[in-house]
Amino acid sequence: MRPVKVISIMGHGHSGSTVLGLVLGGHRNFECVGELHKLPRSGWTRDEARRCACGVPVHECEYWTDVYRRWIDQVGSDGLERYLGLQNRFERSRWSWPWLLVEGSRRSSSFLVYSKMTAALYEAISDVSGKSVVVDTSKPPIRNYALLLNDDLDTHLIHLIRDGRGAIWSLSKPHRRDVEGGIPRDRLPRRAWRTSLRWALTNLESERVAVTAGQAHAARVTYERFVERPGEILRDLGRLTGEDLSEVDRTLEAGEAFAARHSVGGNQLRMAQRVVLRPDFEWRAKLPSRDERTFWRISGRVAQRYGYRR
Secondary structure, three states, X not given: OOOEEXXXXXXXXXXXXXXHXXXXXXXXXXXXXXOHHHHHHHOXXXXXXXXXXXXXXXXXXXXXXXXXXXXXXXXXXXXXXXXXXXXXXXXXXXXXXXXXXXHHHOOOHHHHHHHHHHHHHHHHHHHHHOOOEEEEOOOOHHHHHHHHOOOOEEEEEEEEEOOHHHHHHHHOOOEOOEOOOOEOOOEOOOOHHHHHHHHHHHHHHHHHHHHHHOOOOEEEEEHHHHHHOHHHHHHHHHHHHOOOOHHHHHHHHOOOOEEOOOOOOOOHHHHHOEEOOOOOOOHHHHOOHHHHHHHHHHHHHHHHHOOOOO
């Protein structure tokens, strides 16, 4: 059996991955599932605040319940508990890099189990959805590197970058808990220096993962180019994935909406169920000058390598 094709989006948060994933999910053979890495921990472990894009708690969603049954059939009745431990070991945080680099390179027994269980999850999604390609917007570069090492998946990576000043503006705004709206808990505002540092580190990590993947399996996309010239981006991604994305391009040109269906995590836009591509450059008029200076002081050199200017 051919391995499931996975299109995985990596990079810093608040970079437009939810919208890009939903646009790609508009292809008849693509299933966009949102931030899949959150599913086992905060979906299948009965987190009442974690909602599927269909509006119901993830653990009550018929779609994800069916996926769970098929996955458990493959990995065993204790699969969820074991998989959570393996996620902690190989993809949970930056501190997992040593484990992943060492055990992934020598294909340790625990890494092979983790890989088989991860592949079984994508296979269950493909079976339930009837789609041959799964679009995953789980952004941490360490998880994407683990996918790249998985011999049971055909992984294609998209390194998505948004101007860090846009990320600072987005993360500077507090959000109150709104379960129905896709915000499971209160989000406190994040300081500009912290976002700047994380933005630089995450994109440099993602760049390194993309280099490891090679041009045949990874591409760099900027949010700005995507929203301004989506047809060009879709043609590039069509070449990357070996899929014809012309029908998605036609949907965009017609101004039609894209369905979120059963996305398990990401921007609260997914809860609208029908999303239209609209550029978001609010930060250009509203970002405080002190925050912009902070960004350039901390992350300016990284921003310049990606083509951003003051």
